[in-house]
Amino acid sequence: MTRVRVLLFNSAVGPFDYSVPAGMDLPVGSVAQVPLGPRRIDGIVWDAGAFGAAEIEASRLRPVAAKYDMPPLSQPLRRLIEWTADYYLASPAAVARMALPSGSLFGPGRSITEYRLTGEPPARMTPQRQQVYDRLGGEQATVRELAAIAGVSEGVIRSLVSSGAFEAVEVPIDRPWPRPDPDHITPSLNQEQQEAADRLAEAVRRAEPVPFLLDGVTGSGKTEVYFEAVAEALRQGKQTLLLLPEIALTQPFLTRIEARFGAAPVPWHSGLKQTERRRAWNAIISGDAKIIVGARSALFLPYANLGVIIVDEAHETSFKQEDGVRYNARDVAVMRGRFEGCPVVLSSATPALESRVMAEAGRYEPLILTHRYGGAQLPRISLIDLTQDAPPRNQWIAPPLLAAMQERLARGEQSLLFLNRRGYAPLTLCRHCGHRFKCPNCSAWMVDHRLSGRLACHHCGHAEPSPSACPECGETDCLVACGPGVERIADEVAALLPTARRAIVTSDTIWSPEKAAEFVAQVEAKAIDVIIGTQLVTKGYHFPDLTLVGVIDADIGLEGGDLRAGERTFQQIAQVAGRAGRAAKPGEVFIQTRHPDAPVIDALVQGDREAFYAAETQARRDANVPPFGRLAAIIISSEDHAEAHEAARQAGAVAPEHDGFAVYGPAPAPLSLLRGRHRYRLLVHARRNVEMQRIIREWLQPMRWAPGVRVAVDVDPYSFV
Template structure:
């Protein structure tokens, strides 16, 4: 092969042809270095017949500069890249970039110098050095990474190196991971679990594509059951990928995994240090037979890593919205996982206690094989669920816990049992205003109020990340001591619990307080040891955690998720409340769930109270069918944005004016997005509602491909959207 076609990691360029120098051997999937003008760029060798490009004479081709020392991408992974780009209307280069997710991994074998505390003291112990040394206790990383951990400049740490307080350690970047042993500690499964585990393990050994919906009630032992399929893959010398929706769930999962297999899995998520990402990427690409990665546990991005010999994919908590990427390549990891399993001819397990309606529909059609675990493990009973009608059982003014919930909390504290209060709203209050002039604190970059966080004494925007100190006076009228918090967040609920139960030990659990695996491990250890009486948390506490002494769950505002026009609001509310309810009574003691609501007769609330999941899903299915919504129809969104409102509106109107008139596609909009200003950009949306037979992606490509826009305008496509803001 003396001429190759490269996919360059630049979506604006398209594929380019190059000449292969004498002595260099490349094949489809090889990662190479190529010249582009005066620069050097990375590219992936692609099959020319699958990637049309402008024809260039051989004489004008520039030679490749080098071959990157990593295994070529497998044809199955290349097909997945193509499918993802085609289905989600994304540039091929943007999808391929997710595969090459660690620049350091491409440099070949190497060592690096990390640093750790030596136990010595500096000649002069300044407060800054003291704080840095305390922060770095037990840490080992590069100087740059340690500076980030300690919150000091690199110069401070280099001073500690010079004085011998930090000592260098030479580290092999690609040292092997501990080996998982499939026979380390096999569990005792009940007959139902054993039957399901046998089916899953048999599918792994058959090495054929088979999607499973593992539908098990909370506490039924889904994890222990699919671990037997993981063991079968390990016995066959193949790799396993387990996707988790939240980094905070990782620590609890790791303990269960290590207890079963005797060694931790390989991690992949955004909080890894660059050296950890490099080591994991190369271990995944080298395969288990060469001492590489056996089992990878990661966030959705782990789905695109170059596994050498993948034998099983598990998507845990498969209903979770966080598996949908909301920017860049807007893919749904649950659906892409099924496609990767199909391309690589292997089983995929979608595990959930509250499956997505789309997954249930696929099981009804026989596309997915549904495996049911309908009883809790060890004889534990499902909790008793009751509603508290807030129109009748009103909390006192400026309080949010109704009398029945307060009494239940007091009862659990007296018995030495744990309680959990759920409110999916971070911070202290969602709105702060001035009682003197009525000024409301609003984000300058987004159409959103600033949320008060009293734990950090900040006002924060939960959309763009802007933070500012809470002022002493109103910026509008200058009045002091006039700011009023409106509505509750979890911090305010925690204050109310402290007022009612002054002796209770309270933990606030949100993405603000549990923002790393280490903090998650600390929280789990405290809750498991009984050092916490009341947990107050957001959706972070609805899944994955198992606390045997937790017997009461209180849902502060079950109606909150039904607001805002989300087309999946009822399903999402059902899933969240059912999942958080499932935290109660997982041990020997019975559990109780109290759901505070102003609409106890609403179908979703009534179904939760009755414990009748089938009735809810049946009603929701008919509503979706009538509306032509997924899984019976298809949705796609077109989002137009610009830093100039008039420019964004004009571009959106131009798109709307050229809409295709098709019998099987209805196009709504353009209209200002509910979040009309986001991160400093004005936004307009169009929504496509199409029949299943419609070729939505083809319609969108032809429609938008014929238009051009000013440089400041961005037009993005969201296939199967989950967010409608």
């Protein structure tokens, strides 16, 4: 082969053809370095004629500069990249970059240098150096990673290395991972679980590309069931990919897998150090890594021999990426299973409506678990009507819920309060002049975070110290916190139950797998009486002594006009309710609401999941929205408001007209200013039999945008802000 087509890791240019130097073997899928102008850039050798790029004469081709020492990307993974780019209207280069996340990982490596403190501080201590000692402790990492952990510049770390405060440690990169044993522990399953486990194991054994919907009530042992599919993959010498919605869940889950299979799995998420990423990468691509547990980014890695893909908590909206390539990992996992020829397990106690409809249509194979494991009973759910039984002024815990918490505290049992709102209060205003604290970069209020003493925007990350006076009128002692967040509920618990030991569980306090493991250990050691948390506590935790769950405000999720608002509210509350009474002790759940007649609230109290899903399914069918119709959002933004408005107007003026294809807008997005960019939205609504992606591509590709304009297309959107 004298010429190859290379997909470059640069979304601004298409694939280019290059000549192959004599003696270089470049099969399709090879990762290579090629010249692009005066630079060298990485890329993947792709199938000849791919992406419709025009061929140029051989005499004008530049030669490939180098080839990386790694196995070529498999044909199933290349098909997945093509499908994802086509379906989500993304650049193939942007998708390919997810398969090969960092050039520094490519090829084998022997060792890398990390550093750790020697314990002997230098004679000259600056505030930055003291901060290093305060924050690092026994941490060992590269200079860049240590600087990030300590919150200082790399220069501070390097100066301490030079002074002898750090010692260098050579860390072998490619040391092998321990081998998991499929029969390390043989679990005892009930008949319902065993039947489901046997079917999954059979699909793995036969390499059936079947998507399964493992639908079981909370505490029904879904994890132990799909662990049998993992065990069968191990017996076949194949790899398992297990996707989790949050990296904070990773560490407790790794411990659980190690207990079952006798060896720790291989983690993959953004919290890994460079040495850990490289070690995991080489084990994954060589096939030495047998069980891989990761966030959605793990879905595109070049596995050597996939035997099964498992998506845990498959209903979770965090599987949908909201920037860059806006893909849904749940749906892409199903496609990867089809291309790889392996089963995919979507596991959830509250499946997404889309998954249920696919199961009813016969596209997914349902496996149902109807009972909790070991005789544990589902919790009793009670409603607190806040219009009739309101808490005292400036409090949010209603009297019946407080009485139940006092009873649990006296019995030595644990309680959980759920409020899906971080911080102390969602809004701060001045009672003197009415000034409201707003983010300078977004059309959103600043959230009061008392624990860190700051006001923060939850959309762009802008933060500033909490003020002592109103910046508008200059008055002091006039700032009022409006509404509750979890920090405010924690303060209320401290005032009402002063002896209760509390823990706040949000992404502000549980930001790493290690923090999650620390929290789990405290709860299991009964060092915590009351957990106050956001949706982070709804996912996968199992605490035998947690017998009471209180939902502080069940109505939050019903606001905003999101087509999935009812479904999301049902899922969150059902999941958090499922944390109660998971062992021998019975559980109880109190739901506080001002809308007791809302269908989602009534379904939760009655325990009538099927009635809720039936009504929600019919409403979606009547409106012809997903999963019965198609949606796509087109977001046009610019730092200049007039530029964004004009670009959106031009796009709307040439919107295509097709039968079964409608375009609404443009209109200012609900979050019209985000990270300093003014945003307009157009919403595409199409029937399922319409080629929506082709029409959008033919509409937008010929358009010429002003230099400051960005256009993003979100196929199957989950966020409507």
